[in-house]
Amino acid sequence: MRNDDSKAARILFGYDRLRKGFVLNKEDLADEFKVTQKTIQRDLNEIRAYIAERYIGEAVRYDTRQKGYRLVNNGGKPVSAIEVFALVKIVLESRAFNKSEMDALLNAVCGMASKPERKAFNDLILNEKFHYEPVTHGKPLLELIWDIGQCIMKKEVIEIGYTIMNGEERRRIVYPLAVVFSEFYFYLIAKFEDSEYNDPTFFRVDRIDSVKRLGRTHAYRRFEDGELKKRVQFMYGGELVRLRFLFRGPSLEAILDRFPTAVILRKDERGTVIEAEVFGKGCLIWLLGQGKQVELLGPEPLREEFRQMIRAMNEIYL
Structure with a gap:
């Protein structure tokens, strides 16, 4: 092996180990590569200079406790x-x-x-x-999530093959806007191409069978993932609704955590009246689980639909 190749191998090895969180000991490296400790020190100096130039907030520092060099970040604080x-x-x-x-x-x-x-x-x-037990679909997701993320970043129009709940396969041309995680699953939030509706549509990533890049981009505005998550319950799509309900339960904190957009309108002897913005009707699932602790006040069409759901459930147990 030529000297240049040996040096490159040493530096790449050292850089890789530092990136993976290992501590580099000069004596151990010198023994492994059959070189002097001065040679290893020169290698470390080159790695240190490269990281200092390319990565803001990262540095190679000597750890006296570990008796070796390690990569630190967060202003010099190693990950604990x-x-x-x-x-x-x-x-x-x-x-x-x-x-x-x-x-x-x-x-x-x-x-x-x-x-x-x-x-x-x-x-x-x-x-x-x-004892780890994954959700039932068992599909690998990391590479798919990354690929979709690249399409979101580049505003690429894509065609997805998707299996709906009844097992039917569909193909959709969409503008991918965000990937979010909720209740065990990753979701792609997207807008149908040529759709008159601006409301987001949700696709469970594990049900996406294929992603085809169509070689063109869209001009749809950047979607704010965080703002969307504040208004989405159980990943149900639909129009933006201003929900209003009366809460009589013991833990108001749990309600405010469930609805990040929640605003307390008033408190009295009956309970606390809360207003929150949500997308779609996924909130009804949560409301059903609260029993007498929550009364849905409005909007009236949603309140009427909620009444009908309760009547239908009641008929099952009569």
């Missing part, structure tokens, strides 16, 4: 095991990925912690990882 643990707990609780993708995600996230921390950390999640 506590932060990694929180991320993994959220990912595991989502149940959104099949087992192979979940294992890959866990390995990637765990690699951000130091070696001693990873051991303690793995012990903490071992039982949850063993």
